[in-house]
Each structure stands twice: as C-alpha cells, then as structure tokens.
Amino acid sequence: xxxxxxxxxxxxxxxxxxxxxxxxxxxxxxxxxxxxxxxxxxxxxxxxxxxxxxxxxxxxxxxxxxxxxxxxxxxxxxxxxxxxxxxxxxxxxxxxxxxxxxxxxxxxxxxxxxxxxxxxxxxxxxxxxxxxxxxxxxxxxxxxxxxxxxxxxxxxxxxxxxxxxxxxxxxxxxxxxxxxxxxxxxxxxxxxxxxxxxxxxxxxxxxxxxxxxxxxxxxxxxxxxxxxxxxxxxxxxxxxxxxxxxxxxxxxxxxxxxxxxxxxxxxxxxxxxxxxxxxxxxx
Amino acid sequence: xxxxxxxxxxxxxxxxxxxxxxxxxxxxxxxxxxxxxxxxxxxxxxxxxxxxxxxxxxxxxxxxxxxxxxxxxxxxxxxxxxxxxxxxxxxxxxxxxxxxxxxxxxxxxxxxxxxxxxxxxxxxxxxxxxxxxxxxxxxxxxxxxxxxxxxxxxxxxxxxxxxxxxxxxxxxxxxxxxxxxxxxxxxxxxxxxxxxxxxxxxxxxxxxxxxxxxxxxxxxxxxxxxxxxxxxxxxxxxxxxxxxxxxxxxxxxxxxxxxxxxxxxxxxxxxxxxxxxxxxxxxxxxxxxxxxxxxxxxxxxxxxxxxxxxxxxxxxxxxxxxxxxxxxxxxxxxxx
Numbered sequence: 001x002x003x004x005x006x007x008x009x010x011x012x013x014x015x016x017x018x019x020x021x022x023x024x025x026x027x028x029x030x031x032x033x034x035x036x037x038x039x040x041x042x043x044x045x046x047x048x049x050x051x052x053x054x055x056x057x058x059x060x061x062x063x064x065x066x067x068x069x070x071x072x073x074x075x076x077x078x079x080x081x082x083x084x085x086x087x088x089x090x091x092x093x094x095x096x097x098x099x100x101x102x103x104x105x106x107x108x109x110x111x112x113x114x115x116x117x118x119x120x121x122x123x124x125x126x127x128x129x130x131x132x133x134x135x136x137x138x139x140x141x142x143x144x145x146x147x148x149x150x151x152x153x154x155x156x157x158x159x160x161x162x163x164x165x166x167x168x169x170x171x172x173x174x175x176x177x178x179x180x181x182x183x184x185x186x187x188x189x190x191x192x193x194x195x196x197x198x199x200x201x202x203x204x205x206x207x208x209x210x211x212x213x214x215x216x217x218x219x220x221x222x223x224x225x226x227x228x229x230x231x232x233x234x235x236x237x238x239x240x241x242x243x244x245x246x247x248x249x250x251x252x253x254x255x256x257x258x259x260x261x262x263x264x265x266x267x268x269x270x271x272x273x274x275x276x277x278x279x280x281x282x283x
Numbered sequence: 284x285x286x287x288x289x290x291x292x293x294x295x296x297x298x299x300x301x302x303x304x305x306x307x308x309x310x311x312x313x314x315x316x317x318x319x320x321x322x323x324x325x326x327x328x329x330x331x332x333x334x335x336x337x338x339x340x341x342x343x344x345x346x347x348x349x350x351x352x353x354x355x356x357x358x359x360x361x362x363x364x365x366x367x368x369x370x371x372x373x374x375x376x377x378x379x380x381x382x383x384x385x386x387x388x389x390x391x392x393x394x395x396x397x398x399x400x401x402x403x404x405x406x407x408x409x410x411x412x413x414x415x416x417x418x419x420x421x422x423x424x425x426x427x428x429x430x431x432x433x434x435x436x437x438x439x440x441x442x443x444x445x446x447x448x449x450x451x452x453x454x455x456x457x458x459x460x461x462x463x464x465x466x467x468x469x470x471x472x473x474x475x476x477x478x479x480x481x482x483x484x485x486x487x488x489x490x491x492x493x494x495x496x497x498x499x500x501x502x503x504x505x506x507x508x509x510x511x512x513x514x515x516x517x518x519x520x521x522x523x524x525x526x527x528x529x530x531x532x533x534x535x536x537x538x539x540x541x542x543x544x545x546x547x548x549x550x551x552x553x554x555x556x557x558x559x560x561x562x563x564x565x566x567x568x569x570x571x572x573x574x575x576x577x578x579x580x581x582x583x584x585x586x587x588x589x590x591x592x593x594x595x596x597x598x599x600x601x602x603x604x605x606x607x608x609x610x611x612x613x614x615x616x617x618x619x
Contacts, residue, residue: 035402084594090401091347095542096593098535103586109579217531221413224406232402263417266410273403274395281398 005133007254008247013139013208015246016146020201021219022226022238023150024194027157029232030170031190032183034082034093038101039198040219044108046070046199047206048213051117059122067199074195075188086187101217108213116210142204149200150239153193157235166190221262225269231276244268296467299550300460307456311449321448327553327560328455329517332462333533334540334552336509339466340502342541342551343475345482347405349534350392353412354385354507356529358514360419361385363432363524374438378515382508389507393500412529419526431525438519451520458516459553462509466549469505478502539585542592545599554601 025039050066057065081100085093121138128135157163168176169186177183198219202211222245230241245265252264307324314320337351361381365372372380396407419426426432437446438454445451469475477498480488489495518524540559544551563581570580596603 035405081590081594088597091345092593092597094347094405095538095589098531099586099589099593101586102535102582103590106579106582106584106586109582228403228406257421260417260421263414266413270407270410273399273407277398277403 002133003254004251005131007250009133009135009139010254011247011250012243013142013246014205014250015243016142017201017205017242018222018226018245019239019242020146020149020197021223022230022242023153023235024197025223025227026230026232026235026238027153027166027190027197028194029227031166032078032082032086032169032187034086034097034187035090036194037094037097037220038077038104038216039194039223040216040221041101041104041108042070042074042195042198043202043205043219044211044213044216045073045104045202046195047119047202047211048108048112048117049199050203050206051119052112054119063203066203067196070199071192071196074198075192077195078188078191082191083184083187086184101220105213105216108216112213114212116212116215117206118210119206121207122204136208138204138207142208145200145204149197153197154235162186162189218262222265225265228269229272293471300464300467303463303553304460307460311452316449318448321452323560323564324452325448325455325520327557328452328459329513329520330537330540330556330560331459331553332516333510333513334537334556335462335466335549336506336513337537338541338549338552339469339478339509340499340506341538342547343470343482344478344499344502346499347401348408348503348506349405349531350408350411351506351510351537352529352531352533353415354389354510355514355517355533356412356415356419356524356526357385357388358382358511359518359524359528360426360432360514361511362515362518363435364425366436366519367432367434374436374515374519375440378512378519381515382511385511386504386508389504390500393503397496397499397503409531412531412534416526416529419529426526429526431523433523435518435522435524437522438516445519455516455520458512462512463549463553466509470549474498474501474505535585535589539589541599542589543600545602547599547602551599551601 021039021043024042025036028034028036028039046066049069050062053062053065056062077100082093082096085096121136122141123137125137127137128140155163157166165176165181166186166189168179168181169183173183176186201219205211226241226245227238228241229244230237230239232238245268248268249261249265253261256264310324311321333351333355337348340346341348341351358378358381361384362374362377365377365380366374392411396404399407420429423429437444437451439445445454470479477488477493480491480493481495481498485495514528517528536559540555541551542555543558544553544555562584566581566584570576592600598606
C-alpha cells in the first residue's frame with residue numbers, strides 16, 4: 001500500500017510535466033492545425049538554457065530569462081519556418097517538424113555537449129512526510145508551477161481579446177480572417193505559448209531528471225501520448241491525459257518492469273485511438 | 284490535386300536500368316579494389332532497396348509511414364537469429380522465412396492501421412517501430428539486448444562465400460537491380476495504378492471503384508517484405524546488429540533520400556541513396572578538417588536538408604531542378 005501511494009505521488013509529479021506539455025501541443029494543434037513533432041525540443045532548450053544561466057544570474061532570474069528566451073524562439077520558429085507550411089497538407093508539416101527536431105538536436109549538441117545536465121532543487125529543504133509517503137519539495141514546486149501556468153493560460157484564452165481571437169482561429173480560420181483576425185499572428189502567439197509551457201516544464205523537471213541534447217524526442221512522444229489519451233482537442237482533456245499517463249507509467253514501472261515504462265504509454269494510446277475509431281465507425 | 288502519372292516511360296526505365304548497370308560495373312574499375320569506396324557502394328545498394336520499398340507506399344501511395352525502420356530491424360534480427368543463435372539455417376532460407384514473417388506481421392498490422400488517417404496513422408506506425416525497439420532491447424536473453432548480435436555469417440551460394448567487399452558488391456548490386464525491376468513492374472501493374480490513384484486522391488479513387496483498403500494493405504505487405512530483405516542484407520553484410528536499427532533515424536534518413544529524388548519514381552530511391560551516402564561521407568571527411576566533431580553536424584545537415592527541400596522545393600530536389608531548366612507543359616503535383 002505504501003509503495004502504491006509513493007508511486008502515485010511520483011506519477012502525479014511527472015504527470016504534471018506531461019500535462020503542461022500536452023496542453024502546449026493541443027493549443028498549437030487547435031489554432032494552427034500543425035502537429036508539432038518538435039514540441040519536446042522546447043523542454044530541452046528551456047532546461048539547458050536555464051542550466052547555463054543558473055550560476056550567473058541566480059535561480060529566479062534564470063528561470064524567467066530561460067522561459068522567455070524559449071517562448072521567443074517559439075515565435076521565431078513559426079514566423080520563419082513553419083509559416084511556410086501553414087496552408088500545406090499534413091505530410092509536409094509533419095516532415096518539416098521532424099526535420100526541425102533533428103536540426104535543433106544537432107545545434108543543442110554543439111552548444112551544450114553530450115553530457116546530461118542536472119540542476120539543484122529550487123528550495124533546499126527536507127522532503128515532506130505525508131502519512132506513510134515522502135514528497136520531495138521539487139514535486140511541490142512542479143505541481144504549484146503547473147497549476148499557476150495552466151490557470152493563467154486558461155484565463156488568457158477565455159477572458160482576453162487575444163485569447164478569444166485564438167479560439168476563433170481554432171473554430172474557423174476563414175471566418176476569423178473575415179472579422180479581421182490575422183490567423184498568422186495567432187499562430188505565432190500559440191507557438192510562443194507552447195514553447196513557454198515546454199520551457200517551464202523542462203526547467204521545473206530538471207532537478208528531478210537530468211537532460212541532454214537528445215532528450216527532446218522522448219518528451220515529444222510523451223506529449224503526444226498524453227494529448228491523444230485526452231482526446232487531442234481539448235485543453236482539459238490534455239491535462240487529464242497528462243496525469244493519467246504519469247500515473248500509469250509510474251505504477252507500471254514500479255509494479256511490473258521499468259524497462260517497458262514507455263511501452264505502457266504507447267499501448268494505452270493505441271487502445272484509446274482504436275476505441276475512438278471504433279466508436280466513430282459504429283455511429 | 285493532379286497526379287502526373289508515373290512520370291517515367293517504360294523506355295526511359297529500360298535506359299535507366301542499363302545505364303545504372305554500366306555505372307555499377309564501372310565503379311569498382313574506377314576505384315579499384317579499395318575497400319572504403321566499395322563499402323560506400325554496398326551501403327548505397329542496401330539503402331536503395333530499403334528506399335525503393337519505402338517509396339512504394341510513401342511516394343506513390345502518399346501514406347505517412349513511420350514504421351519502415353521497424354521492419355528493417357525485424358528483417359535484420361530475423362536473419363541474424365535464424366543463422367546464429369537459434370538454428371544454423373542457410374542464410375538464404377533465413378532471409379526468405381524472415382521476409383515471409385515480416386509480410387505476415389504487416390498483414391496483421393494492416394487490419395488496424397488502415398482504419399486510421401493522418402496523425403493517428405503516423406503515431407501508430409511510429410509506435411510499431413518503438414515497440415520493436417523495446418522488444419529487441421528488453422528481451423536480452425534472445426537478442427542480446429543493447430549489445431546486439433555479433434558474428435553473423437556472410438551469405439554464400441554452394442560454398443562460395445560473399446565475405447569480401449568486392450564479392451558482396453557484386454551480389455548486392457545484382458539484388459538491388461532485381462528489386463528495382465520488380466518494383467518498376469509492380470508500379471506499372473494494376474496494383475501500382477490503384478496505389479497511385481489513392482496517393483493522388485483517395486476519395487476520388489474510392490469513388491471510381493478502387494478498393495482503397497485492399498490495395499493499401501497489399502502495398503504495405505509488399506513494402507514490408509522488401510524492407511525486411513534490405514534488413515537481412517544489412518545483417519549479413521555488416522555482420523553485427525543492434526536495436527538502434529529500429530530507431531527513428533533510419534526512417535528519417537530514408538525519407539530524406541526519397542524527398543531529394545522527389546519520390547515520384549523508383550529512381551528517387553537509388554539516386555537519393557547515392558547522394559545522401561556520398562554527402563554524409565563527405566561531411567565526415569571535411570568537418571574534422573575544420574577542427575570540429577562530425578556527429579552533431581550530420582544531424583544539423585539532415586534536418587536542414589529536409590527543411591530546405593520542403594520549403595523551397597516541395598516537388599523534391601531533383602524534379603525541382605529539372606523543372607527549373609525544363610519547365611513542364613502541365614503543372615506537376617507537389618511531392619509531399
């Protein structure tokens with residue numbers, strides 16, 4: 001029982017990371033219709049930029065700077081590269097984002113080298129004992145950051161003019177253009193947001209999980225699995241999918257075998273896809 | 284969107300096969316018995332088989348197939364296991380059995396994947412490769428885990444072993460030419476015409492009476508069988524394999540090759556393979572001269588190459604160059 005409770009807590013903290021990633025992926029997918037296979041690279045860029053700045057600037061300033069730099073890069077990548085395939089079909093978009101992920105991996109390898117990097121936790125304190133389990137302070141930081149980030153972006157999307165314009169683009173791009181919204185600008189903002197989310201996830205996760213230049217693709221897959229489990233279309237679904245994936249992985253790795261940790265997520269995703277396809281063809 | 288036909292007439296194909304055969308014959312004469320240059324030639328041939336098999340569904344059927352490295356690894360591991368650890372079968376028998384197995388797996392898999400489209404199709408085919416990778420990595424009792432399988436025997440016919448670079452060169456290019464001719468015929472047959480119709484517009488194909496699922500399934504099985512054969516040749520040539528064969532890198536590499544050639548003819552596989560292998564080797568030779576490590580620049584180079592091709596030459600690199608010098612009379616379809 002203690003083991004299961006402890007695994008649940010581990011699952012929730014990695015689930016929070018997956019939830020943030022899936023939310024970013026879904027925002028981009030809804031607004032631009034681009035399936036972004038380089039989403040995980042934002043995690044790596046954010047985390048490794050934070051790692052480089054950490055000692056020079058202090059923790060808080062480094063977090064803010066790294067997150068903003070990554071968000072800005074997100075906007076740039078859309079404006080100068082993905083912009084070109086915004087109206088293209090599915091295949092060139094996917095191939096372009098996969099190519100971008102290769103490119104960014106290579107650049108990250110040149111900048112940061114091969115070694116995995118890690119960071120000290122944000123606050124150095126004892127782990128908190130709750131009933132029979134132990135919660136590390138970093139897990140609480142992750143959960144707190146995630147709640148703040150998701151709630152603020154939810155308000156941004158639902159209660160600001162730009163957020164509503166993004167909703168409009170997601171619903172019908174042509175109609176949005178007719179009423180004077182520039183879908184391209186909204187797409188750029190959505191990319192900046194998703195890069196920002198990725199960076200926040202990477203920075204808060206870095207103390208628990210060392211990252212190297214090549215970790216990005218793994219996070220892309222996690223984001224996809226979580227988003228698809230959540231229905232690949234709603235913000236809330238993506239968040240729930242993230243937590244479900246985190247908990248399922250943690251339980252599976254702890255109770256079955258750690259080697260097949262990834263496989264559990266993949267199988268869950270495949271099952272969900274088939275459930276949805278079957279239900280759709282039954283209608 | 285219009286599709287411009289197979290793009291190449293039977294006559295051009297014949298000329299192409301003959302000139303390729305002449306190039307292949309001249310190559311060792313040009314570089315002598317130099318093992319390095321011969322090994323480059325061998326890899327080009329293996330990648331050509333792999334690329335042509337992928338091209339059938341990716342280029343003609345226009346399905347975003349990310350499972351090819353999985354079948355490549357299955358082919359390599361099937362051959363390796365059947366000729367070393369489990370049973371010491373004849374390598375050729377092992378190759379045929381493995382290809383048959385890959386075909387059966389593809390057939391079973393096709394019941395599920397062709398119900399899906401776009402993102403779900405891409406994800407499930409990609410998941411297949413990852414499952415193969417995980418399986419090969421985790422069942423280390425049989426497959427040796429991450430350390431792979433060493434000591435795979437070379438191919439042989441009636442006691443004649445293809446164990447030197449030159450002997451294997453003759454064998455693999457013979458096989459590559461045969462595979463090329465087989466695919467040219469498949470593409471001009473009913474199968475290929477149906478698949479091309481699906482590639483240009485699946486709804487229109489369905490409306491004109493093409494059983495899209497049936498032809499996609501057959502195409503997938505054919506593609507898997509030949510991919511597995513390419514994997515078997517790789518295993519018997521390099522004689523050491525590890526699970527990283529199933530990684531996404533091989534899939535992406537093959538897609539770069541096809542994108543360069545434009546993926547509208549079987550030739551894009553051969554030409555793309557030759558260009559990419561030579562460029563990669565060139566990069567490996569030049570970058571260290573500048574005092575840098577070659578590894579990262581290879582990745583940057585592949586990424587940049589696909590990005591530039593998709594943005595600036597959506598019909599594929601070679602067709603775009605050709606259209607620039609010889610503008611076609613009717614507009615041609617984008618590759619992707």
